[in-house]
Amino acid sequence: xxxxxxxxxxxxxxxxxxxxxxxxxxxxxxxxxxxxxxxxxxxxxxxxxxxxxxxxxxxxxxxxxxxxxxxxxxxxxxxxxxxxxxxxxxxxxxxxxxxxxxxxxxxxxxxxxxxxxxxxxxxxxxxxxxxxxxxxxxxxxxxxxxxxxxxxxxxxxxxxxxxxxxxxxxxxxxxxxxxxxxxxxxxxxxxxxxxxxxxxxxxxxxxxxxxxxxxxxxxxxxxxxxxxxxxxxxxxxxxxxxxxxxxxxxxxxxxxxxxxxxxxxxxxxxxxxxxxxxxxxxxxxxxxxxxxxxxxxxxxxxxxxxxxxxxxxxxx
Amino acid sequence: xxxxxxxxxxxxxxxxxxxxxxxxxxxxxxxxxxxxxxxxxxxxxxxxxxxxxxxxxxxxxxxxxxxxxxxxxxxxxxxxxxxxxxxxxxxxxxxx
Numbered sequence: 001x002x003x004x005x006x007x008x009x010x011x012x013x014x015x016x017x018x019x020x021x022x023x024x025x026x027x028x029x030x031x032x033x034x035x036x037x038x039x040x041x042x043x044x045x046x047x048x049x050x051x052x053x054x055x056x057x058x059x060x061x062x063x064x065x066x067x068x069x070x071x072x073x074x075x076x077x078x079x080x081x082x083x084x085x086x087x088x089x090x091x092x093x094x095x096x097x098x099x100x101x102x103x104x105x106x107x108x109x110x111x112x113x114x115x116x117x118x119x120x121x122x123x124x125x126x127x128x129x130x131x132x133x134x135x136x137x138x139x140x141x142x143x144x145x146x147x148x149x150x151x152x153x154x155x156x157x158x159x160x161x162x163x164x165x166x167x168x169x170x171x172x173x174x175x176x177x178x179x180x181x182x183x184x185x186x187x188x189x190x191x192x193x194x195x196x197x198x199x200x201x202x203x204x205x206x207x208x209x210x211x212x213x214x215x216x217x218x219x220x221x222x223x224x225x226x227x228x229x230x231x232x233x234x235x236x237x238x239x240x241x242x243x244x245x246x247x248x249x250x251x252x253x254x255x256x257x258x259x260x261x262x263x264x265x266x267x268x269x270x271x272x273x274x275x276x277x278x279x280x281x282x283x284x285x286x287x288x289x290x291x292x293x294x295x296x297x298x299x300x301x302x303x304x305x306x307x308x309x310x311x312x313x314x315x316x
Numbered sequence: 317x318x319x320x321x322x323x324x325x326x327x328x329x330x331x332x333x334x335x336x337x338x339x340x341x342x343x344x345x346x347x348x349x350x351x352x353x354x355x356x357x358x359x360x361x362x363x364x365x366x367x368x369x370x371x372x373x374x375x376x377x378x379x380x381x382x383x384x385x386x387x388x389x390x391x392x393x394x395x396x397x398x399x400x401x402x403x404x405x406x407x408x409x410x411x412x
Contacts, residue, residue, distance in 0.1 A: 038331070041331055041332040041333065042330065042331055042332075044326065044328040044333045045328045045329065045330050045331070045333075045398055048326070048328055048389070048396045048398035049398060051389065051396070052361060052387060052389050052396075052398070055361060055389065056361070146331065147330040147331045147400070147401070150330075151400075230359045230360065230361050230389075230391070231358055231359065231360045231361070231362075232360075232361050232362070233346060233347065233348060233360060233361075233362035233363070234347050234348050234362075234363065238347070238363065239361060239362070239363060239387070242363045242385075242387065243363075243387060246386075246387075246400075249330075250330065253330065
C-alpha cells in the first residue's frame with residue numbers, strides 16, 4: 001500500500017494539472033469564437049474574388065498557366081502540410097503528418113519528386129528531427145493566420161509553380177489541411193490547389209466545392225446575364241494575371257483559417273478529455289488514499305488491542 | 317432619388333468587410349487612371365492601384381478609404397471593391 005503522503009502529493013499535482021487543462025479548454029473555446037469571426041470576416045473577399053474568377057471563366061476560355069499545367073511531363077510536385085504550432089491538440093498534427101506521408105508515398109509511386117513545405121512548428125520540427133529536406137516552413141501563426149502569412153505562402157508556392165521545369169519548377173501543388181466540420185468532427189483533407197480546376201456552374205465538384213461551395217450556389221440565372229457583358233480593364237490578360245494569384249492567395253488563406261479553427265476545436269476536445277481523465281484519476285487516488293488511511297487505522301487499533309491484551313495477560 | 321438609381325457598394329478587404337451601403341457615385345483608382353462610376357455604368361471588371369476610393373452616399377456624405385491593390389467589379393448597379401488591405405473611413409464630411 002502506497003504511503004498516504006505519496007498519495008496526497010499525487011492528488012495535489014493531479015488537481016493542479018486538472019486546473020491547467022480546464023483553463024486550456026476554456027481558452028480554446030474562447031478562441032473558437034474568435035476564429036469563427038475571422039473566417040466570417042474573410043468570406044466577403046473570398047466571395048468577391050470567386051465571383052470575379054467565375055465572370056472571367058465565363059467570358060473566355062482561360063488559357064493561363066495557373067489553370068493549366070505548362071508542362072504536362074513535369075515530375076515535380078509541391079506539398080504543403082498545415083500543422084499546429086503548439087501541442088496539446090490531441091491527434092491534430094499527427095493525423096496531418098500521417099495524411100501527408102500517405103500523399104508523399106502516392107506521389108512517389110507516380111514517379112514524382114516532391115518538394116515539401118510545412119506550416120506550423122510541430123510539423124516542421126517533426127521533419128527536421130528526421131533530417132527530411134524541407135523547402136520552406138512558416139511558423140508562429142497557426143492559431144491566428146493573418147493575410148500576411150497567406151500572402152507569403154502563396155507567393156512562395158506560386159513562384160515555385162511558375163518556374164520552368166528545368167529550374168525545379170513544380171507542376172502541381174497539394175495542400176494537406178484539416179477541415180472544420182463542426183466542434184466534434186474535423187477531417188483531414190488533401191486539396192489540389194494548382195493547377196486550378198474551375199467549376200463553371202453551381203455544380204461544385206468535390207475537390208473544389210467544399211470550400212467555395214457556398215459561393216458557388218448563387219443562382220445561375222443572374223450569372224448568365226452578367227458575364228457576357230463585362231468590360232475588362234486594362235485587358236483580360238492583365239486582369240487574369242492579377243486576379244488569379246489573388247484567388248490562390250485567398251484560397252490558401254481560407255485553408256489556413258479552417259485549419260486554425262480545427263486546431264482550436266481539437267485542442268478544446270483534447271483538453272476536455274484531459275480534464276475528465278484528471279478528475280477520474282483524482283477519484284481513484286482519493287479512494288486509494290482512504291483505503292490506505294483506513295488500513296493504517298485498523299493496523300494501529302490491532303496493535304493497541306494486541307498490546308493491551310498482552311498487558312492484561314501479564315497482570316493475570 | 318429612388319433606390320434604382322443608387323449604387324449598391326460593397327467594399328471588402330482580404331480580412332474584413334470595410335464598408336457596404338448605397339452610394340450615388342464612386343471614384344476608383346483604376347489601373348489606367350482614376351475612374352468614376354455612376355449608376356447604370358456598363359458592367360466592368362477592372363484592376364485598381366493603391367490609392368483612394370471615394371464614395372458619395374445617399375445623404376451626400378463623402379467616404380474616403382485608403383486601399384492597396386485589388387479590383388472592382390460592377391454590374392447591374394452592384395459595385396464590389398475587393399482590395400488586399402483597406403483602411404476604414406479616412407475622412408467623412410458633407411460635400412455640398
